[in-house]
Structures are given as C-alpha cells and as structure tokens.
Amino acid sequence: MRVLVVGGGVGGLGLAQGLRRRGVDVTVFERDAGPRARRQGYRLHLDTRATSALRSCLSPALFARLPSITGTPSRRVTVLTPQLKTLHTVEITDPDSTSVDRGALRSLLLAGLDGTVHFGSAFERYASLPGNRIRVHLTDGSHADGDVLVGADGIGSRVRAQYLPDARLIDVGTHCIYGRTPLEGVRSSVPPPLWDGFCPVTDRRRLGLALGLVRSAAVEDYVMWCLSARAGVLGPDLESLSPAALHALVAARLASWHPNLRHLIAEATVAETFALSVRSSVPCPRWTPTRVTLLGDAIHAMAPSQGSGANLALLDAARLCEALTCPGDLIPAIGAYETHMTATGFAAVRASLKASRPSLLGRLPTRR
Ligand SMILES: Cc1cc2nc3c(=O)[nH]c(=O)nc-3n(C[C@H](O)[C@H](O)[C@H](O)COP(=O)(O)OP(=O)(O)OC[C@H]3O[C@@H](n4cnc5c(N)ncnc54)[C@H](O)[C@@H]3O)c2cc1C
Incomplete structure (x- = not known):
C-alpha cells in the first residue's frame, strides 16, 4: 500500500x-x-x-x-485584569x-x-x-x-x-494580533502566575490579551502574546498591516494597562507580529x-x-x-x-x- x-x-x-x-x-x-x-x-x-x-x-x-x-508543565490558567489583579484561576489536572x-x-x-x-x-x-x-x-x-x-x-x-x-x-468574527517577546529582557515584568501556566488578561468589555511562556532547550525562551477583539474593534484590514503597524496598534490599545504588560509588548521582536481572523469549520x-x-x-x-x-x-x-x-x-x-x-x-x-x-x-x- x-x-x-x-x-x-x-x-x-x-x-x-x-x-x-x-x-x-x-x-x-x-x-x-x-x-x-x-x-x-x-x-x-x-x-x-x-x-x-x-x-x-x-x-x-x-x-x-x-x-x-x-x-x-502548565499547572493552571489564571485570568487577570489589565492591572494584573487575579479574577479567577483554573487548575489543570492533565499531567x-x-x-x-x-x-x-x-x-x-x-x-x-x-x-x-x-x-x-x-x-x-x-x-x-x-x-x-x-x-x-x-x-x-x-x-x-x-x-x-x-x-x-x-x-x-x-x-x-x-x-x-x-x-x-x-468567520468567527474575532481578530487576533500575535507577537512574541524574548524572555531575557522582560523577566521582571512577567506576571507571577505566568510562570505556572497560561494567563488570559481581560478588560471584560472589548479586549483580551493571552500570554503564554515557551521555555525549553530547543529555542530561545520567549513570551507569546495575542491581543484579540471582535472584528472591527482593532480597526479594518488588520491582515494588510505591516508587523510594525500591528505592534504599534497593540501598544496603543494597551496604553492604560499595567506597566509590566506594556513593557512585555514594548520589548517584542516587532518583525514577528502578525494578524489573523479566526475561522471555524x-x-x-x-x-x-x-x-x-x-x-x-x-x-x-x-x-x-x-x-x-x-x-x-x-x-x-x-x-x-x-x-x-x-x-x-x-x-x-x-x-x-x-x-x-x-x-x-x-x-x-x-x-x-x-x-x-x-x-x-x-x-x-x-x-x-
Ligand atoms: C495562532 C494559532 C495558535 C494556535 N494555538 C494552538 C495551541 O496552543 N494548541 C493547539 O493544539 N492548537 C493550536 N492552534 C491550532 C493548530 O495550529 C492547528 O489546529 C494545527 O496546526 C492543525 O494541524 P494540521 O496538520 O491539520 O494543519 P497545519 O498544521 O496547518 O498543516 C497544514 C500543512 O498543509 C500545507 N498545505 C496547505 N495547502 C497545501 C497544498 N495545496 N499542497 C500541499 N501542502 C499544503 C501547509 O503548508 C501546512 O504545512 C493554533 C492555531 C493558530 C492559528
């Protein structure tokens, strides 16, 4: 065969x-x-x-x-506010x-x-x-x-x-802007729960910022981040914007968020920022x-x-x-x-x- x-x-x-x-x-x-x-x-x-x-x-x-x-191992998901207060925590039981x-x-x-x-x-x-x-x-x-x-x-x-x-x-009607930031320069800004798992940050109205760490021997350690919002909230034609324009957009949208979160975004590898609209079968x-x-x-x-x-x-x-x-x-x-x-x-x-x-x-x- x-x-x-x-x-x-x-x-x-x-x-x-x-x-x-x-x-x-x-x-x-x-x-x-x-x-x-x-x-x-x-x-x-x-x-x-x-x-x-x-x-x-x-x-x-x-x-x-x-x-x-x-x-x-990812031990828990901790949902945070833009000022880094914990909203709730979900323990992950999967070893x-x-x-x-x-x-x-x-x-x-x-x-x-x-x-x-x-x-x-x-x-x-x-x-x-x-x-x-x-x-x-x-x-x-x-x-x-x-x-x-x-x-x-x-x-x-x-x-x-x-x-x-x-x-x-x-089309699910959700737009996401993804980026990554080398961990080395932002260690002190990492919200403590992120060391133990995944952290969605929500303003409970329009914007969500998902944060995840990648730490392994295979690649340079980094923080992955993703700003998501309903289509239109982040502006039109996101997928046609340059990485620099997308990065600037994220920084502007988070201008009133906690300084540590702003620092995580500011230190990103700008050229690796991209947008996508979410689709589902x-x-x-x-x-x-x-x-x-x-x-x-x-x-x-x-x-x-x-x-x-x-x-x-x-x-x-x-x-x-x-x-x-x-x-x-x-x-x-x-x-x-x-x-x-x-x-x-x-x-x-x-x-x-x-x-x-x-x-x-x-x-x-x-x-x-
Ligand atoms: C931003 C983002 C974050 C995600 N995070 C997670 C996560 O944390 N955990 C998780 O489980 N999943 C996650 N997913 C989903 C996950 O990436 C996909 O479900 C997974 O990659 C699907 O695997 P696949 O092999 O079916 O397709 P893919 O990995 O997409 O592979 C398809 C391959 O087919 C090739 N191809 C396409 N058309 C042709 C063609 N005509 N001829 C030849 N080759 C072709 C493509 O180049 C590609 O290499 C995420 C997805 C996205 C977009």
Whole structure:
C-alpha cells in the first residue's frame, strides 16, 4: 500500500512518522519550499492527547526527544485584569499539559523523513484511476499515484474542497494580533502566575490579551502574546498591516494597562507580529468512506481559544495510522476512523466556538 499525504504540518507529519514506523510506503507533499520557508507561528499548548499520539507515531528514540522541546508543565490558567489583579484561576489536572514552540515540534516531526516529505509540492487536484488507485496532481504539472489519499492540508484544504465541496468554514468574527517577546529582557515584568501556566488578561468589555511562556532547550525562551477583539474593534484590514503597524496598534490599545504588560509588548521582536481572523469549520454530515480521507484542520478547524487543534490533528494521525495498518478491509477501517475523528473533532469545534463566540453556535447544524 502506498499512502499519499497532502500537507506536512503537525498532523501530516505525525501520520507519516507512524506509517513509516509500521513499514508503510508514505509520501508527503508539502507546499512550502522548505521546513523554514514560512514562520510556523509560536507557542502550542500540548496535552495528553498529543503525548499519547506522539508515543504511538514516533519511534521510541524520537519520542524520547519530546521532553527536550517541551516547556515546564502548565499547572493552571489564571485570568487577570489589565492591572494584573487575579479574577479567577483554573487548575489543570492533565499531567501532560505543557507548551512547545511550533517550529521545534515540526523539526522533531520531520526527523528521519528525508525522501518522504517533498517540499515545494503543492497539491492541485486528485483523480480516481482504475484498480482503486488515486492520482494526485501537483501545481507544477507532475503527478503521483497511490492507494490512499489523506488531506492533511490545513484549514484552507484543497483536498476537502474537492472531496467534500459542501463542507464550510465560518468567520468567527474575532481578530487576533500575535507577537512574541524574548524572555531575557522582560523577566521582571512577567506576571507571577505566568510562570505556572497560561494567563488570559481581560478588560471584560472589548479586549483580551493571552500570554503564554515557551521555555525549553530547543529555542530561545520567549513570551507569546495575542491581543484579540471582535472584528472591527482593532480597526479594518488588520491582515494588510505591516508587523510594525500591528505592534504599534497593540501598544496603543494597551496604553492604560499595567506597566509590566506594556513593557512585555514594548520589548517584542516587532518583525514577528502578525494578524489573523479566526475561522471555524461547520460540522458536516457523515459521508460514505472511500480511499480519500482527511485529518486535522482540513476537516475540523476551530477557534484557538482552547488550544485543541494541534492536539486533535496528532490524535487523528495516530488513529488513522492504526486504521490503515490494522488487519482487515481498508474502507471499513477508514470509515471507523472517520466516525471517531468527526465525533471528537466536531465536538471540539463546538466547544471552541462556545468558549469564544457562543452566539455563533446557533449557526452550526444541530448535533446528530
Ligand atoms: C495562532 C494559532 C495558535 C494556535 N494555538 C494552538 C495551541 O496552543 N494548541 C493547539 O493544539 N492548537 C493550536 N492552534 C491550532 C493548530 O495550529 C492547528 O489546529 C494545527 O496546526 C492543525 O494541524 P494540521 O496538520 O491539520 O494543519 P497545519 O498544521 O496547518 O498543516 C497544514 C500543512 O498543509 C500545507 N498545505 C496547505 N495547502 C497545501 C497544498 N495545496 N499542497 C500541499 N501542502 C499544503 C501547509 O503548508 C501546512 O504545512 C493554533 C492555531 C493558530 C492559528
């Protein structure tokens, strides 16, 4: 069996690792020109879902490297006011709850996959061939044939667009500006609860500032921050603004906030500031399983409010790997994977929307 995976992100690489480990021929087509062609974003929260999936997909030697890239355990979430008073605290009971730099995680997931991952290979479309084969056409005019096609190509998935053209995304109506600040120059300004976990800061009206630390041997320690607000509150066309303009906007919006928070923003690596508007998948009805399937954001993208997306992409990868390598018929195994994957993934989509924009829940179809 040859498995073709479109997308070398968290989920696609996890799946490739798992399949390779079990001796399956797998090829990953990744649109980026190389592993460092594009910034991979910043801190990801990982929990027991990711840890168990990585244990299943990675070789024992690679899995043993995980602690060297993850940070200290996240023990609690502490919600603060703009003047750094504690509003409330939620204890985290998951012993695996931690953080990781996205680029460091991707490097770990790429280890040993030379020859398996084809960079600069953007998927265009697929076609069914006689004999249950599938042909993947790339935008450079080349093609590859295999027995199973996995769309792991993220929120804008072209595989999903062709396979499930009725599956939709909605704009959640939340805009975020992300940035990061090297920890070294701002240690004394770090709110004490941040050393133990994640800190959302809220003015309880219009603005939220999420703060998270990344401390590991893999990268320079830093504070990740994200200012979020309803669309329009931070101004129009945020995504067209330069990093410097976005950074200045955050600094201006926080002008009356605690001096320590202003210092965290002032010392940021300005060029690494970016904006995004949050989108979410709309759960779609179950489809008849075939040799084409999907994982991660390609089918259940969600608002980042609960830090679940990467955890679920890895969980999907581990479950799909088991389905593709278990004895028995392939299509029922893919169908069983999809039943689990959509149940877990769409529940997380609903939970993330409930946490960030409950008013939009009514726009999702009712649970079946
Ligand atoms: C700002 C932000 C913060 C987040 N924080 C967290 C967090 O703390 N914890 C958490 O669990 N999740 C978090 N998430 C969500 C998480 O990043 C995603 O859910 C996760 O990356 C999904 O993995 P994936 O493999 O499905 O897709 P991705 O990681 O997006 O990978 C998709 C890959 O497909 C490639 N691709 C796309 N189109 C094509 C094509 N046509 N041909 C070939 N390749 C293609 C892309 O280049 C990319 O490499 C966050 C997301 C964002 C945006």
